[in-house]
Every structure is written in structure tokens, then in C-alpha cells.
Amino acid sequence: MPRFSQSPTDDGFIQNPYPFYDRMRAAGDLVWWDDYALPCATTHAAVHALLRDRRFGREVPPEHAAPTPAHCAAFYAIETHSMLELEPPRHTRLRGLVLRAFTSRRIKALAPEIDALCHRLIDDFPVGDFDLLDAYCRPVPVIVICRLLGVPASMAPQLLRWSAAMVAMYQARRDRAVEDAANAAARDFADFLRGYVEQRRRTPADDLITDLIAAEEDGARLSTDELIATCVLLLNAGHEATVHSLGNGVKALLEHGVTPTEADAADVTDEILRFDPPLHMFTRYAYEEVELFGHRFARGDQFALLLGAAARDPALRADPAAFDPSRAVSNHVAFGGGLHFCVGAPLARLEMQVALPILFARCPGLRLAEAPRYADLFHFHGLERLIVQA
Numbered sequence: 001m002p003r004f005s006q007s008p009t010d011d012g013f014i015q016n017p018y019p020f021y022d023r024m025r026a027a028g029d030l031v032w033w034d035d036y037a038l039p040c041a042t043t044h045a046a047v048h049a050l051l052r053d054r055r056f057g058r059e060v061p062p063e064h065a066a067p068t069p070a071h072c073a074a075f076y077a078i079e080t081h082s083m084l085e086l087e088p089p090r091h092t093r094l095r096g097l098v099l100r101a102f103t104s105r106r107i108k109a110l111a112p113e114i115d116a117l118c119h120r121l122i123d124d125f126p127v128g129d130f131d132l133l134d135a136y137c138r139p140v141p142v143i144v145i146c147r148l149l150g151v152p153a154s155m156a157p158q159l160l161r162w163s164a165a166m167v168a169m170y171q172a173r174r175d176r177a178v179e180d181a182a183n184a185a186a187r188d189f190a191d192f193l194r195g196y197v198e199q200r201r202r203t204p205a206d207d208l209i210t211d212l213i214a215a216e217e218d219g220a221r222l223s224t225d226e227l228i229a230t231c232v233l234l235l236n237a238g239h240e241a242t243v244h245s246l247g248n249g250v251k252a253l254l255e256h257g258v259t260p261t262e263a264d265a266a267d268v269t270d271e272i273l274r275f276d277p278p279l280h281m282f283t284r285y286a287y288e289e290v291e292l293f294g295h296r297f298a299r300g301d302q303f304a305l306l307l308g309a310a311a312r313d314p315a316l317r318a319d320p321a322a323f324d325p326s327r328a329v330s331n332h333v334a335f336g337g338g339l340h341f342c343v344g345a346p347l348a349r350l351e352m353q354v355a356l357p358i359l360f361a362r363c364p365g366l367r368l369a370e371a372p373r374y375a376d377l378f379h380f381h382g383l384e385r386l387i388v389q390a
């Protein structure tokens, strides 16, 4: 298998990982990345196929599971009940419960609220240079996911802090300080939700937490630990990637002189997600011996799926390094595929389709006030800040 070396925390790679992906992809469907010591799927065809192949999955086979370090106990207490880390049958049960509450009716009904929220945020834009991530790209998804679950929007800043500390566990810069901070955040987040769920139990509402509590009270369907883990997952996954997608999207639109409108918002959104996706890498384990793409996987072998490399595969779209919403494709893998396909994809698309046209219509003079830089967050791919003038 062709071998490649590249530190994922190197600034050149963080600012533009695509030339490295191009070299890997040109070498084959599966290549070896030394810095991770993992085989990586690089092409759209390989990533697409491996996401859907049930001989692989996210949950580590039990005989390969490493013991949980004591200083990360609170973090892994949530992870062990998170659908994202599980395979059937537990994954099927947890995902089914969320999907039942996460109806398209409930998502669509959010459109007028997202619209009003965007206008309110723009009304408050400061004069002069300001960070659009703080003023718009962060508050939109975090306030929307709070509303959907039924958590007060005043909790948004606290949720952002807990979430940022927890998702750092999946980033290449992980070290002991990151682990301690993630564990403290997981403990405080779970404590908050336990208290909040008790309160909601007494005063039910038309929100997702109330629906999940009903499933929990049924006992057989959802344990209290699963309820807490599901809320943490939805609150974290429900904003992290969307914040980066909005930020990367505004950057791409301004740099390419494209103005999104309501009419082309769906194509613009999918082209942003294909052109500069916010999540670049996920891993899987093999559950049996399999020979694929010229490589023999043994049970327990781990490998990576490079969503960021698949996005710019010329087989998916001609001239993949060009940003061109008029030739958008919706079959990209920015939302994954197969069993773990993003539960929030319709919500994320709706948020982007509402937020981007409103921003450009209300701020026709919007321009970059400094060259945006990506943050050291791999496998996430999002900006440090986005300083603009409106």
C-alpha cells in the first residue's frame, strides 16, 4: 500500500489539506497514513462503499477495547451510550427513538424561527470589523438545537464551552490537558442535563427532550444514561459541524463573488458542503476478515475514511477544486452514509439554506476584513475566526 507522511497539526496542511489528499487519492483507493498508522480510504467510491459495508462499523470489537483511563471516566460514561459509537442492535434502538422525535414536520416548522433569529442577529451586528463566527455562524445552529431539544437559549454560551472541550477529544491535538478538560465538561454537562430532565419531567413541553423522557419512562426503550448521552450527542453534533459549514461557506462565497439567493440556496449549500466540508475524517473497525481494494483487513483492524479527500475526487465532480454552485452535487459524503448517516442533515441543510441568503440580502456590502485562517482542529475543518465588515 502506498505510504504517506503528513502531520495533521502542521499549519500548511491545516490551511489547505486538499493538495495532500490529491496526492493520496492519485496513489489509490486505500493508502497508508504514517502519522495515524492507519489505512485511509481516499476516493469517493471507496469512502462511499466502506460507509455502507456492514462488515465494518464504529463500535470497537469487545476483545480489542482498551480499558478506559480513570481520568476520562465521565467522558466515556457518555460515549458508551452514544449512538454514534454503537452498532446494532443498540444503535438501531437509539437512532429509531431519535428519528421518531426528529420528524420532518418538526424540522420544517423551525424555518420561520430560524428566519427570525437570523434577522435579529443581523440587527445586532456591530459597526466596523467583527467576527462573523461569533455574531452569526455560532449562534444560529446552537440556538436552533437548544430550541429543538427544549433547552433554554440562555444556556447557549455554556453549551458551546462544554461542547468545544468534549469534541477536542477527536482532534489530532489531543493531550492530557485536553482529556482533563473534556472529562470535566462531560461531568458538568451530564449533571446539568440530569437536573434539567427532572424539571422537564414535571413540566412537559412540545420538544425533543419531552419525547425522549416519554421513551425513558417506558423503561424498556431508553435508560436514563442513554437519555443523557443522546441529549449530549444531539446538542454537540447539532451545532459543531454546522458552525464550520456556515463559516467555510461564507468564506467560499465571498472569495468567489457568489451571492446566494433563496432560489439557489439548496445548490449553494450542497456545493459548500462538497467544496469545503467541516468534517474530514472518521474511523471504522473491521468485524471479520475482508479483502477489499487490494488490502486484507483482519477483525479489529481500524482504518480511516477521508471525507475531505472524497469531496474533491474528480470522479464525483469534474474540476473538483472549483467552487461552482451551478454544478452542485448532492451525493457528496459530507454527511457520511449508511447506518450512521447524519441524523441532522435535513436540519443542517435548512439552517444553511435560510441563514446564507438572508445574510447576503441584508448585508450587500459584506466583505472579508482579513484573510481567514483555519483552526488547528483536524479532523474538523473550520475557521479560527471570520473577520468581516457588513
Ligand code: HEM
Residues within 6 Å of the ligand: 058, 083, 084, 085, 095, 233, 234, 237, 238, 239, 241, 242, 245, 278, 279, 282, 283, 333, 334, 335, 336, 337, 339, 340, 341, 342, 343, 344, 345, 347, 348, 349
Ligand atoms: C453541516 C452540518 C453537519 C455535518 C457536515 C454532519 C456530518 C455528520 C457525519 C459525517 C456523520 C457520520 C459520522 C460517521 O459515519 O462516522 C454524522 C452523524 C451524526 N450527526 Fe451530523 N452533521 C451535521 C449536522 C448535524 C446536526 C445539525 C445534527 C443535529 C441533530 C447532527 C446529528 C448527528 C448525529 C446524532 C449523528 C450520529 C448518527 C448515527 O450514529 O447514527 N448532525 N454527522
